[in-house]
Amino acid sequence: MIKVTGLAKTYIKRHLWTKRLIPALRGIDFQVENNTIYGLLGLNGQGKTTTIKIIVGLCRADAGSVEIFGRRQSFYRADLASLRKVSYLPELPYFPRHLTARELLDYYGAVFFMSRSEISRRRDEVLETVEMRQYQEMKMGEMSKGMMQRIGIAQALFNQPDLLLLDEPMTGLDPLGLKMVRDIMLELRDRGKTILFSSHILSEAEKVCDRVGIIHRGALLKEINDVKKLKTQKLEEEFIKAVS
Amino acid sequence: MRILNLAYMFFRQQLRHRVQVVVVVFAAMIILAAMIFSSLAWEHEGELVVDLGLSGMDFLAFMVVIFSLVFFMYEELEMKSAVLILSKPLRRHEYLFGHYLGTLMTVAFNLVFMLVILSVALAFLGAYLQPIDLFAFLYIFYKAVLVASLAFLFASFSSSVPLAVILTVFLQLLGHFSFHLHALGRQITNIPLRLFLDGLYFVLPNYYWLDVRDRAGLPGFEFSFGYFLTSSAYVICYAAIILYLAIMLFRRKEF
Numbered sequence A: 001m002i003k004v005t006g007l008a009k010t011y012i013k014r015h016l017w018t019k020r021l022i023p024a025l026r027g028i029d030f031q032v033e034n035n036t037i038y039g040l041l042g043l044n045g046q047g048k049t050t051t052i053k054i055i056v057g058l059c060r061a062d063a064g065s066v067e068i069f070g071r072r073q074s075f076y077r078a079d080l081a082s083l084r085k086v087s088y089l090p091e092l093p094y095f096p097r098h099l100t101a102r103e104l105l106d107y108y109g110a111v112f113f114m115s116r117s118e119i120s121r122r123r124d125e126v127l128e129t130v131e132m133r134q135y136q137e138m139k140m141g142e143m144s145k146g147m148m149q150r151i152g153i154a155q156a157l158f159n160q161p162d163l164l165l166l167d168e169p170m171t172g173l174d175p176l177g178l179k180m181v182r183d184i185m186l187e188l189r190d191r192g193k194t195i196l197f198s199s200h201i202l203s204e205a206e207k208v209c210d211r212v213g214i215i216h217r218g219a220l221l222k223e224i225n226d227v228k229k230l231k232t233q234k235l236e237e238e239f240i241k242a243v244s
Numbered sequence B: 001m002r003i004l005n006l007a008y009m010f011f012r013q014q015l016r017h018r019v020q021v022v023v024v025v026f027a028a029m030i031i032l033a034a035m036i037f038s039s040l041a042w043e044h045e046g047e048l049v050v051d052l053g054l055s056g057m058d059f060l061a062f063m064v065v066i067f068s069l070v071f072f073m074y075e076e077l078e079m080k081s082a083v084l085i086l087s088k089p090l091r092r093h094e095y096l097f098g099h100y101l102g103t104l105m106t107v108a109f110n111l112v113f114m115l116v117i118l119s120v121a122l123a124f125l126g127a128y129l130q131p132i133d134l135f136a137f138l139y140i141f142y143k144a145v146l147v148a149s150l151a152f153l154f155a156s157f158s159s160s161v162p163l164a165v166i167l168t169v170f171l172q173l174l175g176h177f178s179f180h181l182h183a184l185g186r187q188i189t190n191i192p193l194r195l196f197l198d199g200l201y202f203v204l205p206n207y208y209w210l211d212v213r214d215r216a217g218l219p220g221f222e223f224s225f226g227y228f229l230t231s232s233a234y235v236i237c238y239a240a241i242i243l244y245l246a247i248m249l250f251r252r253k254e255f
């Protein structure tokens, strides 16, 4: 489903005439199999977000390649055919403040080559899924962080994607929201979808992942294949062993 | 179709912004000032009001472009609401062009609003707009078409909002002088300097060509259909080239 090979990225921070190099990824390889939930785990600032942004085409890799659905992705010429079946939830999503939730989803829906009736049907469905139907007339700028995260998930479900890329989907949610996200992820997996998500909340990852990769200082330190077979708390032990 | 939808959404967001109130107040002030002014004049009061109204609109159109630029750079690029739409099956050029069109929609909306107010004010004075005034109105929009393309070029090129605003203001000012720079160049014997001035003249937007109302009274100038066509073609070509450059830069942008 996703094949990442030798991905490397160094950010260049320019300030007037000075230039600072910030290495973010140092050659990462991993594969996400069809119909699985893959957790990219790591501490803050280790390269999770960068990896996901490169996969979805928002950032350019210095080296390496990304394949989605067996198709090679390129930064300069986005592969629209793949993107139609992919969705992305940024960490800390920020939405246009002056649009209501309903307008926002209609706006995103229009990008997907959907008919108007299809768009409004899908919009109602996804709002229902994230339990935000009653807030559809609320402006995005007036929403709490948890509500925004729910709308973020709603937009990620909009196009009925086969592959979901979720960057820290669990942050900012209350216990009910957490359970909702977990249930949505598991249900999607049961319906044959594939999910790549990043997190530093090990206890949550443990509950949903089929497979995890531990990313540290821009390198993939370790992959654990059968997360389900680990005993409770074992993931935390494995994680600490890997990064220390 | 998708581009138009993008444009409409950007337009809608800007209309909901508090700044829009300023436009209404500004319009009211211009009209009020015009009325007071005209009560002091003995003749040609209608013309005076039109002059004032059109200058006000010219300024307003520019302010709307600047506001769109700031809004776009801040909301979409700095706060990164762009990532949500750019990760969907949409090309970068569709995104940028959609927002450019949205900006022009906002400008057009505000200009038409002002024009209606102006016509009402004129009706009270028993005057009405001449055909050349309507063309002048269209050319105010043309200027916005040019400067908005430059604004999007600077937004793609710089990630600093103040820098992009300053560059846009600077080019807007130079656009009014570019023709005079050219005339100055004709009188200069220093070859490199002259080439430099000619180069500037070529690169800068040329607002002198668009200033049909003020020039209409001058000898040797006649506003004809041919002139209208050539100047329209100029505006479209200039904006298209600048937008092409903006898109080339925007395609390289990382989020």
Ligand SMILES: Nc1ncnc2c1ncn2[C@@H]1O[C@H](COP(=O)(O)OP(=O)(O)O)[C@@H](O)[C@H]1O
Pocket: A011, A012, A013, A022, A023, A024, A042, A043, A044, A045, A046, A047, A048, A049, A050, A051, B255
């Ligand atoms: N836009 C950016 N400019 C410069 N450095 C960045 C940028 N984004 C991320 N980085 C740096 O790259 C590294 C990896 O960041 P990131 O991928 O966001 O990590 P994570 O998502 O795992 O927290 C960090 O050191 C971070 O400071």
Ligand SMILES: [Mg+2]
Pocket: A045, A048, A049, A050, A091
């Ligand atoms: Mg991150």
